[in-house]
Amino acid sequence: MEFSFPILNANSPISPSTMPFTVSTHRGFLPVNNPPATLPPSFAPLESLLTRMPIVLADGTPGLLAEGKLGETVEKELPDLSEEVEKYKDDAGIMNAIYRDYSFLLSAYLLEPCHLRFLKGEGYGLGRQRLPEVIAKPMVKVSEIAGFKPFMEYAGSYALYNYRLADPSLGLTYSNLRLIRAFEQGLNPSSSEAGFVFVHIAMVSHSGLLISGAVQALNGALTSDRPRFDAGMKDLLEALKEINRVMDTMWGKSKPNGYNTFRTFIFGITSQSMFPEGVVYEGVSEEPMAFRGESGANDSMIPLCDNLLQIPMPDTPLTEILQDFRQYRPGNHREFLQAVKDQSEKASLKQFALEDPDSAELYLRALDYVREFRWRHWCFTREYILKFSKHPTATGGSPIVTWLPNQLQAVLALMIQVEPYCANATVNPNATADADGPGAKDIQEIMALVKSQQVTLSKEVAKYTAERASNAASVRTS
Ligand code: HEM
Incomplete structure (x- = not known):
């Protein structure tokens, strides 16, 4: 019996209800469509906070995180948009984008105090131990519908759902990638944060051949067809060679001494000294919760x-x-x-x-x-x-x-x-x-x-x- 797991290809119909991260031979482990960069108008308060949030804004001026003002601004400005989330539940791409955006705000809110201490050369100290209802409730709702943990994830948020194409006609090439969200230097495509994210995307853009090679090798082994097995393995090797080649560009695209400042915001709760007892998601549960942070380990x-x-x-x-x-x-x-x-x-x-x-x-x-x-x-x-x-x-x-x-x-x-x-x-x-x-x-x-x-x-x-x-x-x- 052959491997029967359904895998999409370039001719498969994609509908609004298709989950963005459905495995395919043409997009590999990337989302089947490029991520929406903007949210529906009712999410304008969230959009406004995220635009003002990065440490350095697009015009070079300091953003909310630079001045330690994100927390108080969230508490002052953000309404509870949980009911709005529900309205888009049949559009899987929008759901994923809403999840991405809340997860950025959530991590920035919890880790803002650690960032400020880190800048002063101190340890991270404690993060905020309680997440306000206005983030917690919509985040829990959207992550249930979008199929993620209610915390920033590698694929669904920070790395693989955080790009747009500067010129859509040029397709998915490295120089055409732009960030949708960032913690550090706004959306500057040549920042170390952008390079860190883009190298992941560029590597995963070669995963279609990895998947088709793997499936062919698997089918060769399942049906004892050695030429088929060997052909699949050769495709797998070709894909891995390219993935490793792109990985090696990290040294130049994202500098070792530029990593630790944005890294503060991608830590998780589990096993981290910043959250010794977990985090209470207000309005959801008084029992503290813990989730792992964003990591390529989830690629x-x-x-x-x-x-x-x-x-x-x-x-x-x-x-x-x-x-x-x-x-x-x-x-x-x-x-x-x-x-x-x-x-x-x-x-x-x-x-x-x-x-x-x-x-x-x-x-x-x-x-x-x-x-x-x-x-x-x-x-x-x-x-x-x-x-x-x-x-x-x-x-x-x-x-x-x-x-x-x-x-x-x-x-x-x-x-x-x-x-x-x-x-x-x-x-x-x-x-x-x-x-x-x-x-x-x-x-x-x-x-x-x-x-x-x-x-x-x-x-x-x-x-x-x-x-x-x-x-x-x-x-x-x-
Ligand atoms: C500056 C670049 C990078 C650094 C410093 C880095 C760091 C790390 C660290 C510390 C871990 C341990 C897991 C954890 O987070 O708790 C990890 C795991 C992992 N990362 Fe990265 N990473 C980088 C780039 C990448 C890239 C570009 C990819 C591509 C997809 C990637 C994929 C992975 C994978 C697959 C694992 C799990 C490794 C295993 O199973 O042995 N990482 N990374």
Whole structure:
């Protein structure tokens, strides 16, 4: 039986009720239509606050967050628009845009005091512990309808639903992307915040081929059709190569020393010292609530590879966080990823790949791209975060030093197990990559890197863990 999960394509009819984040082979994990940039007129008070909110406004003057005036302005100006939300419930695109906009206001409101303290060189301290009814009620309502947690999410809000095209006729290219909402430098498309968001979008714009390749490989394994499996894997490699290439542009588009100022606003509540008891959503419940923050960890491309390639994760509390992250993504992405996991297990895809040396090599090369993605990530974390901040948890609430290495070491270990199965492979590496691309490396070269990264990573994790433990101890004794 073939993989039967419904996936849209360029010819599929899209109606107002189609959920924006429905998996497709032409848009991949991006929304099926570009996000609406403006809300219906009845949301004018929300629009007005969000336009005045960024630290630096479009004309260079300071916005509400720069002066610490957002909280009081919300309390003074914002009416409860919950009833308005209901009126647009049949338009999934508008619902998602309303969700995006309330989530920006919500995060800015809760984290404004932390931003002000951070600017003074102090720790984040406490955020606001109560969310006023005028944000809490419409946010809870819209997120129920749009299918998200009532807190800013990566796909539905900050990253993948936060762009418009400067010139719609030019399509989705990097230089044509503009932000809809921002915390820091208004909508300036060359700010570090804009670069951070746009690189995510540009990477995900290559996920259509990742999805079709994955489905073809899965169908090859399910029907024991090796040429089909190998063809799917080659498409998957092609897509991963491009995704990694775009990821590497992050260094230039979003500067390491520009990251920590807007980062304050994308933290969550779960596992964060700013919200030790959670946050009370007034008018919804007096019981405090907690949600994870916006994080690329909620992107669906790497989880698709993990599930398709059956990458085993260790049985650790860190892996439980990985599983928890998987709730924080659009419902259709979640269902698709689960279906891939189930079907890949049913087909014993890894076993099927290892039964043939050429398929095994394609499988190893796919793991190598996942390794490359996760290794670059570790480098991002070192250069953008560890060098600038002592805060122990990432925006999604995972431990900053140990969490990414948990998954990276799992990939490195699996590659070492898989290598012997490629011994007699006849795959021409250049058939799947440019001569100078990472896919062109021979297996010995790849494996030498894997072994050196295993050692380097362990040493770096030990070093950062020790440094941070001694910092924490000197703070306690001073
Ligand atoms: C300056 C750039 C970046 C930094 C500093 C960064 C930082 C982080 C951190 C600290 C985590 C840990 C999870 C948490 O938030 O609690 C994480 C996870 C993750 N991020 Fe990023 N990230 C960056 C760019 C990206 C980009 C462009 C993508 C593309 C989709 C991405 C995708 C992911 C994924 C998939 C994970 C989970 C990794 C895993 O499963 O091992 N990140 N990121």
